[in-house]
Amino acid sequence: MTPVVALDAVPRIRRGVKCTYDQIRAAHVVLFPEGVLVLNETAASVVSLCDGTRSVGDIALALGDEYDGVEPEDIAGLVARLVDRRVVDVDG
Amino acid sequence: MAEAPFGLLAELTHRCPLQCGYCSNPVELVRRDAELSTEDWLRVFDQARALGALQIHLSGGEPLLRPDLPELVAHANSLGCYVNLVTSGVGLSRDRLRDLASRGVDHVQLSLQDATRAGNDRIAGIKAFDRKVQAASFVREEGLPLTVNTVLHRQNLDNIAGLIAMAEEMGAERLELANTQYYGWALRNRAVLLPTRAQLAHAGPVVAAAQDRLRGRMEIVYVIADYHEAHPKPCMYGWGARQLTVAPNGDVLPCPAATVISSLRIENVREASLHDIWYSSPSFNAFRGFDWMQDPCRSCPRKEVDFGGCRCQAFQLTGDAAATDPVCSLSPDRSTVDLILATEMAPAEVPAMAMRKMR
Numbered sequence: 001m002t003p004v005v006a007l008d009a010v011p012r013i014r015r016g017v018k019c020t021y022d023q024i025r026a027a028h029v030v031l032f033p034e035g036v037l038v039l040n041e042t043a044a045s046v047v048s049l050c051d052g053t054r055s056v057g058d059i060a061l062a063l064g065d066e067y068d069g070v071e072p073e074d075i076a077g078l079v080a081r082l083v084d085r086r087v088v089d090v091d092g
Numbered sequence: 093m094a095e096a097p098f099g100l101l102a103e104l105t106h107r108c109p110l111q112c113g114y115c116s117n118p119v120e121l122v123r124r125d126a127e128l129s130t131e132d133w134l135r136v137f138d139q140a141r142a143l144g145a146l147q148i149h150l151s152g153g154e155p156l157l158r159p160d161l162p163e164l165v166a167h168a169n170s171l172g173c174y175v176n177l178v179t180s181g182v183g184l185s186r187d188r189l190r191d192l193a194s195r196g197v198d199h200v201q202l203s204l205q206d207a208t209r210a211g212n213d214r215i216a217g218i219k220a221f222d223r224k225v226q227a228a229s230f231v232r233e234e235g236l237p238l239t240v241n242t243v244l245h246r247q248n249l250d251n252i253a254g255l256i257a258m259a260e261e262m263g264a265e266r267l268e269l270a271n272t273q274y275y276g277w278a279l280r281n282r283a284v285l286l287p288t289r290a291q292l293a294h295a296g297p298v299v300a301a302a303q304d305r306l307r308g309r310m311e312i313v314y315v316i317a318d319y320h321e322a323h324p325k326p327c328m329y330g331w332g333a334r335q336l337t338v339a340p341n342g343d344v345l346p347c348p349a350a351t352v353i354s355s356l357r358i359e360n361v362r363e364a365s366l367h368d369i370w371y372s373s374p375s376f377n378a379f380r381g382f383d384w385m386q387d388p389c390r391s392c393p394r395k396e397v398d399f400g401g402c403r404c405q406a407f408q409l410t411g412d413a414a415a416t417d418p419v420c421s422l423s424p425d426r427s428t429v430d431l432i433l434a435t436e437m438a439p440a441e442v443p444a445m446a447m448r449k450m451r
Contacts, residue, residue, distance in 0.1 A: 016199050016237030016265070020172050024096060024144040031174035033199045033239055033266060036098045036146050086311060 005056060005080040007072050009090040012052035017087055019047055030087050037085060042067070046078050050088045094371060094380060096144025099335040101348060102133065104164070105153040106340050109182045111217030111447040112205060114243050114278035114285055117153065118351045121450045122340040130160040132361065134167050136338055139366040141171040145336075149201075151178035153340070156188070162195050169196025176201060178241075181227030182220050189230045200231045201239045202262070206247070207254030215247060217447045228262035239266040244295070244317075245285035246437075252295045256302045260310060269299060270315035273325075275349040275404055277448050283436040284445045292317055319429050323394065324401025324417035331379035331403060336370060344369045346376055349404045353413045379403050384414050388422040 018031040028044035030037040060072035106121040148168040205215040212221040240259040259267040337345040342361040389400040401417020418425035
């Protein structure tokens with residue numbers, strides 16, 4: 001069951017989760033006790049903005065400067081999947 | 093071509109203060125004088141990272157018994173790996189943990205044998221309970237995430253609620269409740285360990301309710317008792333697919349139990365590189381993908397789900413490592429498992445547990 005994440009929710013990388021770049025796979029990865037997530041470019045940008053201060057809406061705005069057609073709902077969906085994988089927590 | 097592995101399970105030593113009768117180490121334990129040197133391990137970590145491994149699980153035996161553990165932690169961390177310390181907690185002082193954390197341990201996995209001091213210490217074979225509780229408090233003080241690992245069996249399954257409460261009290265963020273898998277020591281002690289159907293029927297809903305109640309606070313992972321199931325576990329998510337194990341003597345294994353398959357020629361890091369072993373060795377390619385399968389697996393849609401189950405279990409119970417895992421209800425050998433359940437779940441006379449020790 002994937003949780004629903006509101007646009008004003010503030011995501012933060014969970015304690016014990018490490019974000020890094022893997023030269024071998026040429027991809028950003030998230031490392032956590034349960035495993036490894038290999039991120040695509042968009043997901044990597046979202047993860048880098050899950051800093052505990054920006055809301056989902058803020059992240060969508062920030063990414064809108066960089067990419068075309070960023071929908072806040074899509075960002076919320078991606079954050080929800082990251083919550084489900086226990087990579088990020090949300091406040092608010 | 094196989095994909096790169098995500099993780100390395102580094103069994104630094106088979107020495108351990110605990111004597112659990114279901115230990116996942118092989119019955120033939122590697123002695124101290126056959127263990128890899130510090131330099132060997134540093135090279136193994138370099139090779140594992142170059143191969144693509146991003147997680148290094150420092151395990152054993154008890155990894156704290158290696159005096160070079162701080163150096164190994166620092167090196168794994170310098171490579172950018174996620175460093176997981178898998179420990180009994182015995183020997184984990186506050187200073188030792190602080191030092192290891194400063195060198196880059198990212199996460200601690202602490203074993204717990206039972207919910208009570210008496211039960212825990214009986215199963216472990218030594219007084220370890222108080223030291224585990226203390227070790228958990230040090231992990232919490234240090235701000236590291238904690239997983240509590242408990243192996244479930246007939247002797248502790250009735251205490252499932254207590255085990256969950258204990259893990260909560262210890263401040264765990266994750267709890268792994270893994271029913272015993274029967275290889276090596278656990279196979280030897282199966283008639284002492286095999287749970288009854290009533291025990292599993294009781295435990296299931298207790299775990300499900302706790303998963304619900306603790307969602308967001310403590311994740312509970314429940315590993316099934318496969319002898320009682322109709323389908324096998326997706327063992328290792330496929331042979332040579334995601335992780336490799338290096339044993340204390342440098343043997344490189346597709347799974348920690350793989351030495352039970354006596355027909356498998358095992359390679360060693362002293363003689364070959366991890367890269368060559370992962371991609372080119374007969375042992376890692378023996379059961380990769382689907383081509384090795386026979387029916388009923390070969391034509392079964394579930395092969396994409398469970399990969400034919402466990403090769404070690406197939407070998408142990410049927411003598412053919414390429415057979416369908418005999419716990420599967422479609423296996424022609426399922427009757428072997430049913431006979432084991434009938435005779436060993438509630439034996440007329442329960443044998444004594446053979447405690448793990450070096451010979």
